Amino acid sequence: MNNFLSLHYFIPEFILLLNVFCLFFSSEIKQRHLIKIRQILLIVSVVTFVALNLIRWFDHPCGLFYNSFVHDPFSNMFSIILLCVFLIFELPELWKYWSSGYTNDLLQKLIILTASILLLEANSTIGLLLCIGLIYIGNSIIMNRFSHLNTDNSQITVDLTIQILLFGLLFFGFSIVYGFTGSLYFHTAQLPAAALLESPFNFCFLTLFLILGLGLFGIILPFRTLHEDHHQTYHVKYYGSSYFLPFIALFGSLIRILNGIFPMIRNYGAVPGEYMVFVIGLSICLIAGANFYYFKKKTINDLFVISLIIHYGLIISGLAVFTKEALTVSIYLIISTTIILAGIILLQKSDKISTQSKLIKTVFYLGLIGMPGTPGFTGRFLLLRALYNGGVSLWLIVLIIISILPIIYFYTVEIISLHRIKTVHPGIKILPVPAFLAFFTILMVIYWEPFIQLITKSLVFFN
Amino acid sequence: MGNHLLLTILGLPVLGTFILILIKEEKSSVLKTISAVVTGLQLWIVIQLITNFDKSAGYLQFVEHFSWINLLNIDFVIGLNGINLLFLILSTVIFFSTVFISWQLGNRQKSFFVLMMLLNSGITGLFIAFDLFLFLMFYGISLFSMFLLITLFTSKSENINNGYFGIYALISFCLITIGILVINNQSPLSGFNLNALARNPEALMNIQTGGFFIFLIGFLLIAPVVPFHTWLVPAAGNSIASVSILLLALFSKISIFGILHIVIPLFPQSSIQFALIFGILGLVSILYFAFCVFSFPQYRKIVIYFTGFLNAFIYLGLSALLSIKHQNLDAALTGLNGAVIQSISAGLLIVIMVLLPKIRRTAQDRTPASGSNRWAVMFMMLMVLLAGIGLPGFLNFIGQFLCLSGAFHMLSTRIFSVIALLGLILVGVQFFKIIRSSIQVTNEFDFTTDLSEMSNEVIIVAVILIALLLLGIFPETVLQMIDRSVYSLIEYITVI
Numbered sequence A: 001m002n003n004f005l006s007l008h009y010f011i012p013e014f015i016l017l018l019n020v021f022c023l024f025f026s027s028e029i030k031q032r033h034l035i036k037i038r039q040i041l042l043i044v045s046v047v048t049f050v051a052l053n054l055i056r057w058f059d060h061p062c063g064l065f066y067n068s069f070v071h072d073p074f075s076n077m078f079s080i081i082l083l084c085v086f087l088i089f090e091l092p093e094l095w096k097y098w099s100s101g102y103t104n105d106l107l108q109k110l111i112i113l114t115a116s117i118l119l120l121e122a123n124s125t126i127g128l129l130l131c132i133g134l135i136y137i138g139n140s141i142i143m144n145r146f147s148h149l150n151t152d153n154s155q156i157t158v159d160l161t162i163q164i165l166l167f168g169l170l171f172f173g174f175s176i177v178y179g180f181t182g183s184l185y186f187h188t189a190q191l192p193a194a195a196l197l198e199s200p201f202n203f204c205f206l207t208l209f210l211i212l213g214l215g216l217f218g219i220i221l222p223f224r225t226l227h228e229d230h231h232q233t234y235h236v237k238y239y240g241s242s243y244f245l246p247f248i249a250l251f252g253s254l255i256r257i258l259n260g261i262f263p264m265i266r267n268y269g270a271v272p273g274e275y276m277v278f279v280i281g282l283s284i285c286l287i288a289g290a291n292f293y294y295f296k297k298k299t300i301n302d303l304f305v306i307s308l309i310i311h312y313g314l315i316i317s318g319l320a321v322f323t324k325e326a327l328t329v330s331i332y333l334i335i336s337t338t339i340i341l342a343g344i345i346l347l348q349k350s351d352k353i354s355t356q357s358k359l360i361k362t363v364f365y366l367g368l369i370g371m372p373g374t375p376g377f378t379g380r381f382l383l384l385r386a387l388y389n390g391g392v393s394l395w396l397i398v399l400i401i402i403s404i405l406p407i408i409y410f411y412t413v414e415i416i417s418l419h420r421i422k423t424v425h426p427g428i429k430i431l432p433v434p435a436f437l438a439f440f441t442i443l444m445v446i447y448w449e450p451f452i453q454l455i456t457k458s459l460v461f462f463n
Numbered sequence B: 001m002g003n004h005l006l007l008t009i010l011g012l013p014v015l016g017t018f019i020l021i022l023i024k025e026e027k028s029s030v031l032k033t034i035s036a037v038v039t040g041l042q043l044w045i046v047i048q049l050i051t052n053f054d055k056s057a058g059y060l061q062f063v064e065h066f067s068w069i070n071l072l073n074i075d076f077v078i079g080l081n082g083i084n085l086l087f088l089i090l091s092t093v094i095f096f097s098t099v100f101i102s103w104q105l106g107n108r109q110k111s112f113f114v115l116m117m118l119l120n121s122g123i124t125g126l127f128i129a130f131d132l133f134l135f136l137m138f139y140g141i142s143l144f145s146m147f148l149l150i151t152l153f154t155s156k157s158e159n160i161n162n163g164y165f166g167i168y169a170l171i172s173f174c175l176i177t178i179g180i181l182v183i184n185n186q187s188p189l190s191g192f193n194l195n196a197l198a199r200n201p202e203a204l205m206n207i208q209t210g211g212f213f214i215f216l217i218g219f220l221l222i223a224p225v226v227p228f229h230t231w232l233v234p235a236a237g238n239s240i241a242s243v244s245i246l247l248l249a250l251f252s253k254i255s256i257f258g259i260l261h262i263v264i265p266l267f268p269q270s271s272i273q274f275a276l277i278f279g280i281l282g283l284v285s286i287l288y289f290a291f292c293v294f295s296f297p298q299y300r301k302i303v304i305y306f307t308g309f310l311n312a313f314i315y316l317g318l319s320a321l322l323s324i325k326h327q328n329l330d331a332a333l334t335g336l337n338g339a340v341i342q343s344i345s346a347g348l349l350i351v352i353m354v355l356l357p358k359i360r361r362t363a364q365d366r367t368p369a370s371g372s373n374r375w376a377v378m379f380m381m382l383m384v385l386l387a388g389i390g391l392p393g394f395l396n397f398i399g400q401f402l403c404l405s406g407a408f409h410m411l412s413t414r415i416f417s418v419i420a421l422l423g424l425i426l427v428g429v430q431f432f433k434i435i436r437s438s439i440q441v442t443n444e445f446d447f448t449t450d451l452s453e454m455s456n457e458v459i460i461v462a463v464i465l466i467a468l469l470l471l472g473i474f475p476e477t478v479l480q481m482i483d484r485s486v487y488s489l490i491e492y493i494t495v496i
Helices: A004-025 A032-055 A073-100 A106-121 A125-149 A154-181 A193-198 A200-227 A232-238 A241-261 A273-296 A300-320 A324-348 A355-369 A375-389 A394-420 A432-446 A448-458 B002-022 B028-052 B082-104 B109-128 B132-152 B156-186 B194-199 B201-220 B232-237 B241-266 B268-273 B275-295 B299-326 B329-365 B372-389 B395-408 B411-440 B457-473 B476-495
Strands: A062-064 A069-071 B061-069 B074-080
Touching: A004 A032, A004 A062, A004 A069, A004 A106, A032 A073, A069 A073, A069 A106, A073 A106, A073 A241, A073 A324, A073 A432, A073 A448, A106 A125, A106 A241, A125 A154, A125 A241, A154 A200, A154 A241, A200 A241, A200 A273, A200 A300, A241 A300, A241 A324, A273 A300, A273 A394, A300 A324, A300 A375, A300 A394, A324 A355, A324 A375, A324 A432, A324 A448, A355 A375, A355 A394, A355 A432, A375 A394, A375 A432, A375 A448, A375 B132, A375 B156, A394 B132, A394 B156, A432 A448, B002 B028, B002 B061, B002 B074, B002 B082, B002 B109, B028 B082, B028 B109, B074 B082, B074 B109, B074 B132, B082 B109, B082 B241, B082 B329, B082 B457, B082 B476, B109 B132, B109 B241, B132 B156, B132 B194, B132 B241, B156 B201, B156 B232, B194 B201, B194 B241, B201 B241, B201 B268, B232 B241, B232 B299, B241 B268, B241 B299, B241 B329, B241 B476, B268 B275, B268 B299, B268 B476, B275 B299, B275 B395, B275 B411, B299 B329, B299 B395, B299 B411, B299 B476, B329 B372, B329 B395, B329 B457, B329 B476, B372 B411, B372 B457, B395 B411, B395 B457
Parallel strands: none
Antiparallel strands: A062 A069, B061 B074
């Protein structure tokens, strides 16, 4: 059935697309009143997007275009998260757009935002690959725009090649999914529990492709963008919404696919031990690898990169048990990590350290350390608890804990050196966005129960 | 406020931390005044708690119980029994003293007072928490703030050595986290309420041995006990006097509190079964630290090792748990009472020991023209050293005597008590040498330490000495406070 009647549920996405087209076709327009209309349209779109998503957050799930795209509380929650992340990173860009009507790369970033939201709603292999393609193309254009800032253009070629390779990996992964299930739709691709138990290694293999394909965006790209880059502007500009939006969306998409393939949320306890050990092992390897990388290169940028990877490692360990509890905490952790890293990245723009920025940075660093009283601690504690309650052996949990010890030490050293830097008092303006993010970080701890409950309540998928 | 004394005593340093963060670094007098007011108010509340504490009751008092995180059945439970109260008194006195000792602290005053207040929040919370999750939170805060204090207030070249403390603290925190996760997973009771878990001993019956060792090693890692003591000298040896006091006098007591508060009530069977481990740890530490005290000529190192020496008696006292096996409850009561008293007396004693070089300098600086004043300071210095040896009449003597006496009751630990006396002799000889050196002003001992940061030391030492002396002469005051709680604990273990 072509469920065309639910089209009105996708109004937010359509108006975002409308903005993209408006920006694209009117890029040459110089008339003041037309620019004003374009600006107002963007603001109205963002407000409508938030309002509609909030109103329809917990509405009954529905599908569109033969269920290729779906609208459910899960996608709704992630859409709001993505929009917030977009606003956090692009507020200066949007302000520039509002005041002068001119922007360099807002169009590409809007494409990435829209594609990321659609990616979360994609319920079929075709829809998903289309959205990923859109994201990669948007990213390639942004990379290309900044290529002139780089002395070494080969980096851009490497980045693009990696994106193509990831796309290939994903394609291969979905071929296996199709081979197993005979369906291109995720909600109908449920595997019989018996098959799952009979061939757990095949599932490990499949998960590997999916995690690598969807997750390598979060692993390799930060290295590529920072590894050989000596130009500060390039990575600060790039390492923003255009990176974090796909990162979060791909993770959300991974949950949707796995939920469709493995009927685990419905049948608690159906997770085979081999699969569990495999995913935890993968997560530990990721964390350990990142730590070793930092031992080799000890720059502050590398520390941010490895902390993202380490947190990604922790987050995917939640997929090992695939219980509601573990998924909820994984999502909580990805939100808190994004907020903290966003705050740090925005603070990095300023070379000078004022007393206030020192304080805000300390709050963020403590969050990444996992100090009690920060979302880092709450997230990790709840995650370990969820893993243990989900049946992961104590030894594996001990290994996870051991693997995250080095990053705690690295950040502690960073806090100490931060407090040894002489502060600059006059003339340093405190960025309002990092200050707000620091406040929000604290809020996430004080009210973490409502946060967790909201995420748990949103874990309703189209079926 | 009368009804929420515990909530207030916990809330004050938390509030103090936030206020101190907002004050500019240049306003040092405001920073110091706020710290003094906060710790002073805490001291006043502790006095209120002591006066209102029902000594004849073994149950929890001043309980504040709120439902905190319904999702995980985590409650905000704080309360006091006799044991907790003594530790709370110790922490309040030490924090109050530290503010005045650090009055002339040179640079980075803001960092110091903020971190000290954070540590105050952590340790105060830790001593009154009756929910495992709450305990873990305060434990983490205490470890982290102590680590930052040690690292920030030491010479930069020594930072690599402070890494030891960081690693030990990290592993300790991880082990306690794992332990709490195991308890939460294995217990049929959902939630982390310590009292509820302790009231249902069968809930943790299948993880008695595992849980016992996870928590025990977790706590021992931050204790100055052989073989986990390697962080002690690098951490305390290079930091300023105030940080040394916080570390040696207070922080080193967290482990023993953890054992009394969590390990023994939750794992009673294993605590009795493996009580000999406490005895062995105690004896080995007594001998090792006594030998170190005996062989080092640097006063600073002597104090550090002396901390380990005093702490070791606590573990020897805990070995008296073994006598519960043979229904000798009196011996266990003596040992545990000794352990608690020794924790408190050791804490107070270390504060005055750290301040001794300044007292010595003050005594030397006084000209003969000032007459009796000089001799008063000299007398005070002698009393500090005599209290250190464990002179009868001081609380330290009572603590050590009860610990040795508790261990002496059982045949298997009797030999430990006898051998431990050898350690006392070694320390005694060294302390007499220090006394001789101090009176004759010889160069036998190196008293080098940064004295510029210390202030108000004469008043603080005098007050603590008088307190130790009075409590030593009238130990009943302390014993009455803890006796019911310790007895209830032993009674509970015996029933199981």
